[in-house]
Amino acid sequence: MKKKTAYLLLPALAGLLVGFAPASLHFPEATTPTAALPNRAPLAAPAVQGWFFRAVSGYPAAIAFEPVVLFENGEYYEVGEEPLESLNVPQSKSKRPMAWGTWQLKGQTYLLTNYKKQLSDYQLGSGNWFPAYAYTGAVKLKKGYEKVSGGNYGNGTNALSISKINFPDATHFTEGFNAGISTPNAAAGRTRNANGTYKLHGNTLELTYSDGRVVKKSFALGAKGAPARPTADIIFIGGDAYTDTE
Structure with a gap:
């Protein structure tokens, strides 16, 4: 991959x-x-x-x-x-x-x-x-997605964050987050990981974490081709664009 x-x-x-x-x-x-x-x-x-x-x-x-x-x-x-x-x-x-x-x-x-x-x-x-399209089951999710943001903010300050979410099967997910920032005088970073089960219907993604938390987020499939048709190459979770890592 x-x-x-x-x-x-x-x-x-x-x-x-x-x-x-x-x-x-x-x-x-x-x-x-x-x-x-x-x-x-x-x-x-x-x-x-x-x-x-x-x-x-x-x-x-x-x-x-x-x-x-x-x-x-x-x-x-x-x-x-x-x-x-x-x-x-x-x-x-x-x-x-x-x-x-x-x-x-x-x-x-x-x-x-x-x-x-x-x-x-x-x-x-x-x-x-x-x-953009709702999830109907006709288009299957890819195994992994990521969202990358950050860049050079000037004055020697650089920042980068990577959010990942994986769907290994039709019911389970894993997610991770890595972020770092550096300046001419210092550097810092943090990571976060979680997993659980999910349900996806229409424009709603429901995540049930292993600690019992239930979080609902907005969801949409992207599109490609002419005429346009739904694709899982790009998806939107919580208002953010995620692209597949395959």
């Missing part, structure tokens, strides 16, 4: 996804991430129009991917740790106002206006906007 570095993987992944053909906003039932639920609680998330992920620039990394949900009421949400099934909308807007905004579809262009009233435009097939 050959590891990929973040610097090689992201450009290659972006190149792979650029060829997407435009797709309708209404997904087939088999791959629709979240259907509208009857008798929804007033604080729950609105009915979902579709899941996507977009390319964003950041520091110090040049490019990253983040999942976005478009709601039928014209709002959008930058997906975070919490799954939509347990999202308290007023509380989320209070704690993470920057994650919320509004959207419109003009022709083939998605217009997203963030909480600062700044407008961004995206198009399927342009290399910056891609469909």
Whole structure:
């Protein structure tokens, strides 16, 4: 199994996804991430129009991917740790106002206006906007995934963190975390490991740790090809992009 570095993987992944053909906003039932639920609680998330992920620039990394949900009421949400099934909308807007905004579809262009009233435009097939999918069992997870972040922050400061999660079979997982930082005068690092069992349904990943803790996280499959189709080469856990290590 050959590891990929973040610097090689992201450009290659972006190149792979650029060829997407435009797709309708209404997904087939088999791959629709979240259907509208009857008798929804007033604080729950609105009915979902579709899941996507977009390319964003950041520091110090040049490019990253983040999942976005478009709601039928014209709002959008930058997906975070919490799954939509347990999202308290007023509380989320209070704690993470920057994650919320509004959207419109003009022709083939998605217009997203963030909480600062700044407008961004995206198009399927342009290399910056891609469909994301719920887990249905049709696409099997890979054995291992990782998320790499960090870089050179200037003034001799370098940091690197690697998060890994492995799915050796259909019910068990292991995860690990390694992080380090160095400056001209000092260096430090830490590691963390855990394991347990998991359940995956729709856009929710439920992890039951060996110490008894149960944690639910948002989840989505990425996409590839033209026309776009679900893939397990890239997945989104808790709002973060993980790429396979196979």
